[in-house]
Amino acid sequence: MSAQLIQVSGRMVSLIESGDGEPTVYLHGFADVHGVAGEMLPFHMDLAKRTRLLAPAHPGCNGSDDLPGPHSIEDAVFHYLEVFDALGLKEFNLIGHSVGGWIAAEIAVRHPAMVRKLVLIGATGLFVTNEPIGDVFMHTQPERGVDYSTLRRMYFSAADEPLALRYYPDGRGDLDEETRRYQMIRFCSFVGFKPPYLYNRSLVDRLHRAKMPSLVVWGEKDGLTPIAHGHAYAQGLPGSGPLKIIRGAGHAAHVEAQDETGDAIATFLRS
Amino acid sequence: MIDPVQLYAWHFMSYPHLPADFDEKYDSGWVTVPNKLWDKDRSRGLLNTYIDQLAYADELGFDGMVLNEHHQNIYGLMPSPNIIAAALTQRTKRGKIVVLGNLLPLHANPLRVAEEYAMIDNMSDGRLIAGFAPGSGPETFNYNVASAPSRDQFWEAVDLIRQAWTREGPFMFEGHHYPLRYVNPWPQPTQRPHPDIWIPGARSRDTLTQIAKNGYCYFLSSRSHGKDTAKAVDRFADTLKAHGDRYLPKRMGILMSTYVAETDAIAQEESREGIWYFLRNCLKGHQRREGRQLTFGPGVPYIPANEFREYLAQSDPTTPLLGDTQDWGDLQRAQSIIVGSPDTVFERFMSVLEHAPVGHLLIQFHMGNMSDECARKSMRLFWDEVAPRLKKETGRMFNERFGRDEAALEAVKA
Numbered sequence: 001m002s003a004q005l006i007q008v009s010g011r012m013v014s015l016i017e018s019g020d021g022e023p024t025v026y027l028h029g030f031a032d033v034h035g036v037a038g039e040m041l042p043f044h045m046d047l048a049k050r051t052r053l054l055a056p057a058h059p060g061c062n063g064s065d066d067l068p069g070p071h072s073i074e075d076a077v078f079h080y081l082e083v084f085d086a087l088g089l090k091e092f093n094l095i096g097h098s099v100g101g102w103i104a105a106e107i108a109v110r111h112p113a114m115v116r117k118l119v120l121i122g123a124t125g126l127f128v129t130n131e132p133i134g135d136v137f138m139h140t141q142p143e144r145g146v147d148y149s150t151l152r153r154m155y156f157s158a159a160d161e162p163l164a165l166r167y168y169p170d171g172r173g174d175l176d177e178e179t180r181r182y183q184m185i186r187f188c189s190f191v192g193f194k195p196p197y198l199y200n201r202s203l204v205d206r207l208h209r210a211k212m213p214s215l216v217v218w219g220e221k222d223g224l225t226p227i228a229h230g231h232a233y234a235q236g237l238p239g240s241g242p243l244k245i246i247r248g249a250g251h252a253a254h255v256e257a258q259d260e261t262g263d264a265i266a267t268f269l270r271s
Numbered sequence: 272m273i274d275p276v277q278l279y280a281w282h283f284m285s286y287p288h289l290p291a292d293f294d295e296k297y298d299s300g301w302v303t304v305p306n307k308l309w310d311k312d313r314s315r316g317l318l319n320t321y322i323d324q325l326a327y328a329d330e331l332g333f334d335g336m337v338l339n340e341h342h343q344n345i346y347g348l349m350p351s352p353n354i355i356a357a358a359l360t361q362r363t364k365r366g367k368i369v370v371l372g373n374l375l376p377l378h379a380n381p382l383r384v385a386e387e388y389a390m391i392d393n394m395s396d397g398r399l400i401a402g403f404a405p406g407s408g409p410e411t412f413n414y415n416v417a418s419a420p421s422r423d424q425f426w427e428a429v430d431l432i433r434q435a436w437t438r439e440g441p442f443m444f445e446g447h448h449y450p451l452r453y454v455n456p457w458p459q460p461t462q463r464p465h466p467d468i469w470i471p472g473a474r475s476r477d478t479l480t481q482i483a484k485n486g487y488c489y490f491l492s493s494r495s496h497g498k499d500t501a502k503a504v505d506r507f508a509d510t511l512k513a514h515g516d517r518y519l520p521k522r523m524g525i526l527m528s529t530y531v532a533e534t535d536a537i538a539q540e541e542s543r544e545g546i547w548y549f550l551r552n553c554l555k556g557h558q559r560r561e562g563r564q565l566t567f568g569p570g571v572p573y574i575p576a577n578e579f580r581e582y583l584a585q586s587d588p589t590t591p592l593l594g595d596t597q598d599w600g601d602l603q604r605a606q607s608i609i610v611g612s613p614d615t616v617f618e619r620f621m622s623v624l625e626h627a628p629v630g631h632l633l634i635q636f637h638m639g640n641m642s643d644e645c646a647r648k649s650m651r652l653f654w655d656e657v658a659p660r661l662k663k664e665t666g667r668m669f670n671e672r673f674g675r676d677e678a679a680l681e682a683v684k685a
Contacts, residue, residue, distance in 0.1 A: 060576065069447060070420035138412060138563070140570030145560045145588040172588055178569070179580045186419050186572035193417035 001040060001048070005063060008086045014063035016040055016055045019048030023089055024269070026055040029098025029122070030136070031155040031252040034062040035184040036167045036177050043258040050266060051093065056083055058100070061183045073191045073200055077106045084114065093269060095119040097254060098224065099188055099198060105233070106203065108210035118214040119265055120233055122225050122251045124198035131228040133198050140185050146171045157221040157250035207236030214240040215268040217261060219253035273677055274521065275666035276624065278658055279369060280328035280650060281337035281526065281633045284321045285553050286345035287640035288313045299556030301344040301565055302412045318348065320643050322355060326362040327647055331654040335367030335400065337633045340374050343413040346553040353387045360394035368395055369633070371469055371490060372402025376421045377414045381428035381449060382456055385435040389460045397461040402469040402490070403429050408571035409557070418573040424448045426481060429470070436465040469524065475574060483510040488631070490524045494558065494593050496606040500525060500627040517676040520669050524631030527620065528608040528638060531652040535611040539599065542610050545641030550594045553639055559594030608638070613656035620657070621664055628672060
């Protein structure tokens with residue numbers, strides 16, 4: 001595994017790379033590599049045993065420079081096209097979780113030829129009537145200044161899930177981890193606060209262009225992106241089978257239930 | 272000669288008719304506080320009572336009246352301070368009308384603010400002080416303002432408004448957030464080149480730099496005044512120096528709250544209910560640990576990540592906030608709400624001003640559900656018995672400490 005900074009159009013992008021074989025780009029979410037953890041999690045390490053896994057940090061996150069000035073989801077998508085150019089990636093698997101899944105879907109509908117296979121885990125990005133994406137911004141404000149239990153429930157199946165407590169403890173956490181959490185929410189404030197929150201109303205009608213084989217995976221107890229969004233992605237992506245539901249897991253299904261989620265993704269990538 | 276401290280009456284216009292068990296039953300007085308609690312009958316005439324109190328401050332002789340903008344809360348019932356300011360132009364004759372401020376990122380087009388402020392300046396014959404504020408956490412939620420780009424948006428809007436008041440129109444404004452083909456507002460403000468501009472700020476170095484560079488007045492956004500207030504003055508003075516300017520008291524203002532009565536004991540007795548209503552209810556969701564504070568923190572990421580990291584390294588999330596104040600002793604130490612006889616209030620105000628020599632004191636008299644009678648009595652006693660001494664003492668102190676700086680600045684101008 002190597003962590004490095006690469007130069008992309010004059011900006012630095014923090015990238016963690018591991019494994020050999022065909023390239024797979026991984027775009028992160030909140031309770032995830034770069035979103036809180038400084039390195040790849042067991043899910044990513046397992047995946048890197050069968051593919052060359054490249055995990056860039058979003059602009060402003062974990063050592064990546066901010067995009068210049070205020071930026072939108074369109075700017076984030078264009079940023080990733082520049083990242084792919086810089087890495088010489090022409091065709092690759094694309095996995096995205098949460099807001100990273102939204103960006104992956106936006107890339108896939110614009111440049112379907114680049115994406116060999118698409119995997120979305122608890123992806124935001126769609127507007128589904130009466131199924132709003134959770135208010136991650138409000139729940140990132142702790143109760144009584146110290147209590148992050150409602151935020152933990154957004155990302156995990158339960159507020160007392162051990163990994164939830166590991167990454168979002170009550171009170172002041174590890175300074176580096178709290179800073180990465182802040183950087184990720186700030187990135188989301190730029191690209192996804194408006195409309196409220198984290199979706200592009202046009203995306204659902206564009207999914208038909210992403211005809212590559214696709215797998216949509218959702219934690220049964222996702223507290224951030226309602227499972228209806230998973231069904232909407234699975235229905236809208238022509239190359240997707242039915243939604244793969246990870247029983248008992250929350251939003252970060254691949255972190256909380258890494259074996260089951262990892263196996264489903266490995267099987268899909270092999271097929 | 273340097274002017275003595277300028278004294279303004281600030282009205283927040285809080286909602287005074289909450290049920291007695293509000294704190295037990297409701298998480299917050301901000302954003303999500305259910306508006307079914309608005310009592311239509313008891314609230315008849317409420318805003319006019321508050322306007323009357325401000326007009327009374329003008330009659331007494333205060334240097335000005337201060338208004339600000341809040342949305343969807345019980346802390347401040349002034350979503351549009353410009354409407355109250357318009358009323359004051361017709362009710363008052365002499366005092367400055369300080370709108371501190373309009374929240375610029377909430378506007379689709381900030382030219383509207385340039386226009387409305389110009390109207391207020393005309394209607395008051397040049398008495399407007401034009402405050403601009405970026406908003407903070409609550410606006411993120413109650414007006415759907417994205418936190419991260421809001422500072423950038425704010426400074427562009429300030430720039431647009433100042434240009435709209437000073438550049439010959441029509442001109443094109445090539446902004447990132449507010450690109451406009453034709454900028455040419457009518458009417459123009461009465462004051463030339465434009466009304467004084469005040470900008471609130473707390474810690475941000477970038478804010479201080481912008482204020483210093485552009486000749487604006489810095490209003491310190493803090494309700495408590497200990498060592499940090501003196502530090503803020505020093506930091507601002509350093510920033511001014513770095514831009515070839517010098518600190519004078521007229522460049523900076525702070526907020527104080529007070530209740531004045533005949534004796535300390537009477538003052539405590541009369542203000543007790545209003546103050547604790549204010550601390551427990553109005554500050555819940557804003558400056559209180561109980562519930563979910565929305566004003567500042569990781570969920571409203573308007574400051575850059577490096578500044579937030581510094582904040583994390585220097586702060587303790589369990590430190591009580593003003594609204595967590597337990598008793599009168601705590602309240603005294605916070606140097607926020609100063610309660611007492613004219614002597615007590617004079618001494619305690621002077622001790623703040625000696626450490627933090629600011630030229631504008633923006634003073635909150637009405638707190639929470641305080642009665643009209645008490646609010647007026649406190650204003651009157653303050654004006655008759657505290658203000659003359661504050662004016663005299665600060666006039667002497669400011670000239671001793673800053674007379675040479677002023678002379679030097681005058682010499683540069685000449």
